[in-house]
Amino acid sequence: MxxxxxxxxxxxxxxxxxxxxxxxxxxxxxxxxxAVEKAKAGFKTIGFDVQEPKVDMVNSGINYIGDVVxxxxxxxxxxxxxxxxxxxxxxxxxxxxxxxxxTPLDEYxxxxxxxxxASAESIVPYMHKDMLIVLESTTYPGTTEELxxxxxxxxxLKCGEDFFLAFSPERVDPxxxxxxxxxxxxxxGGITPECTEVAAALYESILEAPIHRVSSPAVAEMEKIxxxxxxxxxxxLVNELAILSNKMGINFWEVVDAAxxxxxxxxxxxxxxxxxGHCIPLDPYYLSWKAREYGFHTSMIEASMMVNDRMPEYCVxxxxxILNRFKKAINGSKVLVLGVAYKQDIEDYRESPALAVIEGLxxxxxxxxxxDPYVLEYRNHGKVKKGEYExxxxxxxxxxxxxxxxxxxxxxYEFVQQHAKAIFDTKNAMTDVKNRENIExx
Numbered sequence: 001m002x003x004x005x006x007x008x009x010x011x012x013x014x015x016x017x018x019x020x021x022x023x024x025x026x027x028x029x030x031x032x033x034x035a036v037e038k039a040k041a042g043f044k045t046i047g048f049d050v051q052e053p054k055v056d057m058v059n060s061g062i063n064y065i066g067d068v069v070x071x072x073x074x075x076x077x078x079x080x081x082x083x084x085x086x087x088x089x090x091x092x093x094x095x096x097x098x099x100x101x102x103t104p105l106d107e108y109x110x111x112x113x114x115x116x117x118a119s120a121e122s123i124v125p126y127m128h129k130d131m132l133i134v135l136e137s138t139t140y141p142g143t144t145e146e147l148x149x150x151x152x153x154x155x156x157l158k159c160g161e162d163f164f165l166a167f168s169p170e171r172v173d174p175x176x177x178x179x180x181x182x183x184x185x186x187x188x189g190g191i192t193p194e195c196t197e198v199a200a201a202l203y204e205s206i207l208e209a210p211i212h213r214v215s216s217p218a219v220a221e222m223e224k225i226x227x228x229x230x231x232x233x234x235x236x237l238v239n240e241l242a243i244l245s246n247k248m249g250i251n252f253w254e255v256v257d258a259a260x261x262x263x264x265x266x267x268x269x270x271x272x273x274x275x276x277g278h279c280i281p282l283d284p285y286y287l288s289w290k291a292r293e294y295g296f297h298t299s300m301i302e303a304s305m306m307v308n309d310r311m312p313e314y315c316v317x318x319x320x321x322i323l324n325r326f327k328k329a330i331n332g333s334k335v336l337v338l339g340v341a342y343k344q345d346i347e348d349y350r351e352s353p354a355l356a357v358i359e360g361l362x363x364x365x366x367x368x369x370x371x372d373p374y375v376l377e378y379r380n381h382g383k384v385k386k387g388e389y390e391x392x393x394x395x396x397x398x399x400x401x402x403x404x405x406x407x408x409x410x411x412x413y414e415f416v417q418q419h420a421k422a423i424f425d426t427k428n429a430m431t432d433v434k435n436r437e438n439i440e441x442x
Contacts, residue, residue, distance in 0.1 A: 004161060007130045008194050011164070014095055015205045018042045022202075023094035025119045027054050027084060029278070029348065030136060030170040031100035032065045033181040036072055039082040041206040046094060047084040048122075058084035066174060066346055067181070091126035096202050098134045099123075100170060104282065111140055111286050113147060120151040127155040132164040132198050134188075135217075138224055138279050140286040143167075144217035149191065159191050166190035166199035167217035169224035174277075175346035185209045189220030228283035229301055234269040235280075236304025239311055242271035242442055246318075253428045253441060271442055273405050273426040274311040274353025276342025281308070281351045312356035315426055315442070316364065319401060322422055322440055328400050331365030336399035338416070339406020339427075340372045340387070347374040354405035355380045371395070373410045393419050404429045 014020035020043060024035040027049040039045040049055050057064055061074035076082040091097060101115035116137055123133065133152060135144050144167040149159055159165045168188045173179060186203045188211055190196030200211045214220050238256065245252035252271060260268040275281040284305050288298045320330040342352035349355065354370075355378065361368045370387045377386040388395055391411065396402060396419040404413075407429035417423065417433045426442040433439065 004194055007162075007164075008198055010130055011095060011132060011198055012201045015201050018205070020095040021046065021093050023048060023091060023097040025049075025097060025099045025123070026101035026115075026137075027051075027058060028100065028102065029065060029067070029174060030172050031098075032058070033067050033172065034098060034100060034136070034170075035082060036068050036076065037181050038206050039076040040072060043081070043206070045076075045082045046090055047082065048086070048088060048091070049084060050086060052086055055084040055086055058082070066348070067172070067176075088122040089126055091123050092128060095130070096132040096134070097123060098136050098168075100136045102278070103137045103139050103286075104278075105285055109285050110289050113139060113143065116143065117147065117151065120148050124152060124155045127152065127157055127163060129157065129162045131157075132166070132195075132202060134165075134199050134202070135167045136170040138169060138228075138283060138286070139221060140290040141218045141221040141225065142290065143221060145191065160195065164190065164192075164195040164198045165217075166195045167220045168199060168203065169220055169227075171227075174348050175343060182207055183209050185212060187212045187214060187220050187223055189214040189217045191217060224279075225283050225287045228279045229287060231269070231280050232275065232284050232308065233301060233304040234267070235271070235275060236307040238269045239271045240307050243314060246442070251441065253431070270428070271426075272311070272353070273315045273357050273442070275308045276350065276352040276354075277348070278350050312353050312360055315353075315357050315403070315405075315424070316360035318440075318442070319361065319403060319424055320364065322424055323401055326400065326422060329365075330361070332367070333400040334367045334369070334398060335361050336395065336402045336420075337361075337368060337370040338372070338391075338402060338404045338411060338429075339408050340370055340375050340378055341406050341408070344407045344427075345374070345409055349375055349378050352378075352406075357403065357405055358385070369395070369399075372406065373408055391416070396420050 022038045025048045035047045061077040106112040242252040340354040402420040404425045407427040413430045423439045
């Protein structure tokens with residue numbers, strides 16, 4: 001026991017004095033902002049990624065993530081507090097390593113944890129005593145203990161005696177102007193109480209936010225699933241009610257505005273063409289997949305997933321009906337889609353429902369062009385689709401239908417309304433436009 005106490009003391013002391021070297025595996029939307037905050041806090045930080053272009057950009061001080069301040073990255077790279085590499089042998093220099101790699105769904109809508117597994121296997125040969133490893137990637141409950149722990153112990157080191165292991169779910173909301181990595185509260189759950197305390201000490205040394213300790217990695221993993229499933233279920237509810245309200249001739253956006261006047265017991269959620277981003281559309285699939293191991297079906301969650309997954313198809317059906325009113329078939333019509341990012345005012349189009357809407361329109365024979373001030377082109381199913389560089393009067397007038405799928409504030413919606421034949425606004429982005437004769441809401 002004294003040996004473990006010594007290990008805890010030694011690592012906590014290094015974190016307190018900022019003499020620890022910190023590592024981040026995966027330099028994407030989660031990993032790069034975390035690596036930047038570690039370096040800004042005064043720690044020598046090493047970023048690991050298998051993609052050489054990302055590594056080269058970081059080492060050149062070139063930013064590619066919206067939530068990272070360009071000047072911050074340049075300064076910490078110049079001062080040699082942050083460097084990036086594809087060489088995992090440098091893990092041997094690190095006292096703490098956070099794994100922030102993607103956890104997508106595979107073609108069968110099951111969790112693909114191959115990136116987590118590969119990262120752990122790359123770390124194993126270079127592990128050493130008194131080391132902390134934290135998994136931040138969103139995943140199903142049990143991943144840290146059932147997958148990560150056995151792989152890491154192949155190093156010959158034993159968790160809780162020789163090294164520390166914990167799960168701390170990432171909380172990244174791209175484009176959020178208030179909450180960033182630095183000031184967002186962190187949840188931490190370790191394999192042992194000592195693992196939890198050391199992981200908490202790590203985040204306390206780099207963040208300006210409360211650290212919430214839980215009793216195990218599984219609790220922290222389930223907590224993350226709860227956060228995003230909560231949103232998924234509530235958005236599924238409003239999407240279904242929006243479809244019903246349309247059939248009843250009721251403006252559902254007005255309904256939500258009225259409901260949120262209640263000062264208690266209600267939180268406003270809004271309908272849309274589907275769900276996007278890395279977490280909210282995917283996390284319920286992790287949970288329902290894991291639940292089947294216990295012979296349990298997450299019926300309410302799966303119902304909301306079906307509603308949300310169908311929204312792009314529903315939007316294509318609505319688009320077809322709007323075109324029909326103008327005696328136009330969807331086959332051969334020109335459709336202008338405004339916005340392909342999954343949320344407003346960011347460049348991230350991961351899992352964006354707009355891509356599914358465009359694909360659905362094209363499958364019906366429509367000629368689809370898009371404009372997004374943040375996304376000039378995107379890749380979907382291995383194909384690249386380029387957008388329009390400017391939202392001109394000619395472009396708008398040439399379209400038989402304009403569909404708003406992302407409510408970017410940079411778009412002049414008054415201008416769009418003035419020149420469009422017909423508009424299908426799936427995000428209520430044109431709420432302030434007074435002349436609404438050619439606008440139809442989801």
